């Protein structure tokens with residue numbers, strides 16, 4: 001009698017151990033830390049809890065050329081780390097067969113604080129953003145069906161989906177969420193400006209003067225700490241004859257939104273030339289010339305620009321010095337976000 005009980009207990013213990021060994025390991029949570037003095041992020045992390053495994057999967061997807069039709073273009077082709085994840089030196093990015101996009105690739109940074117994406121805010125959730133470039137004819141030109149099929153046939157992905165989600169189910173929703181996990185952690189908050197604000201560094205004279213001018217003339221639309229108010233505004237850029245981009249009006253159909261574009265963040269601005277929603281300004285000097293001389297004043301131009309934005313050469317010099325303090329060299333070299341096996345640098349870009 002006692003023997004059977006002992007045997008039974010041993011068998012049960014063994015079963016427990018075996019099932020414990022076979023159960024998928026729980027993914028390891030990553031804490032999202034908000035830089036000091038920043039607002040709460042807008043992203044709902046409860047719907048997509050950050051984990052080491054989800055992040056690693058998102059990173060693999062971000063740099064995977066198989067997300068495009070001819071296996072030639074990844075997200076990282078257009079969003080290059082050394083350029084704060086814009087396309088280095090390109091007004092418009094190249095997609096499949098060298099077709100061009102119709103807008104300049106924006107920096108990818110601090111996305112957790114944004115609720116609308118793209119220059120016209122046409123995408124309202126970060127998890128949905130990847131579906132646009134994957135399926136756009138002039139970007140990755142692939143179908144979601146094919147992408148999922150390619151991913152499903154890859155052993156490494158099967159293991160990664162299992163460890164990120166607890167089961168091997170592979171679908172577009174999970175692809176979107178994993179890419180979000182990777183991009184949400186791209187936080188740029190380590191610039192000289194940040195160190196000065198934390199009392200760990202100080203501005204030199206031109207930077208300090210530039211900061212003062214910035215507070216007066218720019219911060220109403222490009223406020224710290226994100227250096228954007230996330231609103232849509234017409235900054236007086238004339239409509240391009242070929243692209244005929246109406247901006248926010250494309251989404252809302254409201255004539256009042258004609259030629260309004262999302263105010264871009266100025267973090268890492270020294271790295272993200274060319275500028276403007278269609279990349280028409282090759283250098284910061286061109287942006288300043290636009291603000292003080294070339295602005296087209298139309299019915300929807302921001303009322304703050306009724307007199308354009310007068311700036312002296314002296315002020316421009318100081319402003320440039322200040323804007324340079326927004327460069328975050330930790331962010332653009334952070335190995336967590338780097339393409340595996342690639343040497344970072346302008347010399348390494350494809351076209």
Ligand code: HEC
Nearest residue numbers: 075078093094095101103104105117118119129130133139
């Ligand atoms: C062919 C170049 C190209 C590829 C490939 C590409 N993007 Fe983009 N991306 C762009 C351009 C251009 C925009 C801006 C579009 C607009 O404003 O209309 C953009 C916008 C974005 C935004 C919005 C950022 C913001 O601040 O509004 C995110 C996020 C993004 N891309 C992520 C991705 C991901 C993830 C992938 C891979 C699945 C990807 N991109 C592939 C060119 C590209």
Ligand code: HEC
Nearest residue numbers: 217218221233235237261262263264275276277287302304
């Ligand atoms: C009334 C709001 C407003 C004010 C004030 C303002 N900006 Fe802007 N800024 C914008 C908008 C909107 C855009 C995007 C324009 C577009 O692409 O159509 C922009 C774009 C830019 C860009 C290009 C960024 C990029 O990534 O393409 C730079 C640089 C810039 N602004 C700097 C400044 C500076 C410096 C000042 C102060 C001298 C300033 N802005 C004042 C609204 C404003």
